[in-house]
Amino acid sequence: MKFELTILGSSGAMPFKDRFPTAQVLNVHEQLFLLDCAEGTQMRMSRFRIKRGKIHHIFITHLHGDHIFGLPGLLTSLAMNLRTEPLHIYSPPGLKNMIDGLFPDGEKGPPFPLHYHELDTSQSQKIFENKALTVYTIPLSHGIDCNGYLFREKEMPRKMRKEKIEEYNIPYQDIPKIKEGEDWKDANGHIIPNHELTEKAPSPRSFAFCTDTSYNEEIIPLIKGVDLLYHEATFLHEDLDKAVKTNHSTVTQAAQIASKAHVGKLIMGHYSARYETLDRHLEEAKAVFPNSYLGYDGAQFEIFLKK
Numbered sequence: 001m002k003f004e005l006t007i008l009g010s011s012g013a014m015p016f017k018d019r020f021p022t023a024q025v026l027n028v029h030e031q032l033f034l035l036d037c038a039e040g041t042q043m044r045m046s047r048f049r050i051k052r053g054k055i056h057h058i059f060i061t062h063l064h065g066d067h068i069f070g071l072p073g074l075l076t077s078l079a080m081n082l083r084t085e086p087l088h089i090y091s092p093p094g095l096k097n098m099i100d101g102l103f104p105d106g107e108k109g110p111p112f113p114l115h116y117h118e119l120d121t122s123q124s125q126k127i128f129e130n131k132a133l134t135v136y137t138i139p140l141s142h143g144i145d146c147n148g149y150l151f152r153e154k155e156m157p158r159k160m161r162k163e164k165i166e167e168y169n170i171p172y173q174d175i176p177k178i179k180e181g182e183d184w185k186d187a188n189g190h191i192i193p194n195h196e197l198t199e200k201a202p203s204p205r206s207f208a209f210c211t212d213t214s215y216n217e218e219i220i221p222l223i224k225g226v227d228l229l230y231h232e233a234t235f236l237h238e239d240l241d242k243a244v245k246t247n248h249s250t251v252t253q254a255a256q257i258a259s260k261a262h263v264g265k266l267i268m269g270h271y272s273a274r275y276e277t278l279d280r281h282l283e284e285a286k287a288v289f290p291n292s293y294l295g296y297d298g299a300q301f302e303i304f305l306k307k
Helices: 041-047 071-080 095-100 162-168 172-179 217-223 237-246 251-260 279-288
Strands: 003-009 023-028 031-035 055-059 087-091 114-118 126-129 133-139 147-153 206-210 228-232 265-269 292-294 300-302
Touching (some): 003 041, 003 265, 023 147, 041 071, 071 095, 087 126, 095 114, 133 206, 133 217, 147 217, 206 217, 217 251, 228 251, 237 251, 251 279, 279 292
Parallel strands (some): 031 055, 055 087, 087 114, 228 265, 265 292
Antiparallel strands (some): 003 023, 023 031, 126 133, 133 147, 147 206
16 A cells, blocks of 8 residues: 655745746555645646546645645646546635635636635644544744644554464454454354454554744654654755745754654755755755655655554
8 A cells, every 4th residue: 555755846936947846746545635736736747647636635834826826727627627526625724715816707616516624723633534544734833824734644454364264264254353453252162362363564654744834843743753754945054044034944954853853754845946956955964864865856755564
């Protein structure tokens, strides 16, 4: 079962050469979740073979243009493709009014159910849940209402040992309860302990999406131990003054958050257009947190199942 992140755009406020502004797609068990929707998101979807019609949930961090200007075009394309399935959009307050204002008088907007979920940005909340995962907000510090998002895969049922099914002739209808952790009683009344019949399922996987934000240690308890952390790294640390002025983070600060939160892997992005190359970003990050990687347009990061 897949748990994979695709970077559609890795630039900051302005596109730069082969770097588009922020957008990502998270694939969890073949369900696609769009994170932010900057200018050019649809072009990147086509380039990296992401199917627009498979997206049913869009998570917007904040209402700056470099994170939402691709949304009207995406909605229009979905309408032109005769979409009928509902689409859910999660964001801080105000997005619905912005989108509604783009449609001419008399037009009702997209011809499919469009549900806006306005979110609190002052505290972490559970905002979505299905059979595969749960999504929580991560309040960020960016000068306006802004949330990151934490995706946590749900714990899977224990795995049956096939040889034990044959050995004890276990009926098919009893297997679901055994996989949930129950012991099993055979026809003679003998109790077979669950640990003999099953093995532990792979550990649940997790991903935290944190852009845009100034250095903020308050997020550490929320993202502690996640397998994959995306944290903006707009500036090199030598440009700390610019990061402070614009409510962004430096590479060193992103790596410090990753280190203090004991995450598995750090992915950086939202690079300022002032930097033509990113070699120094990677060098600076690895000096603080060795398991750091550059996020770039088209990059994919899969979290594999592990026991």
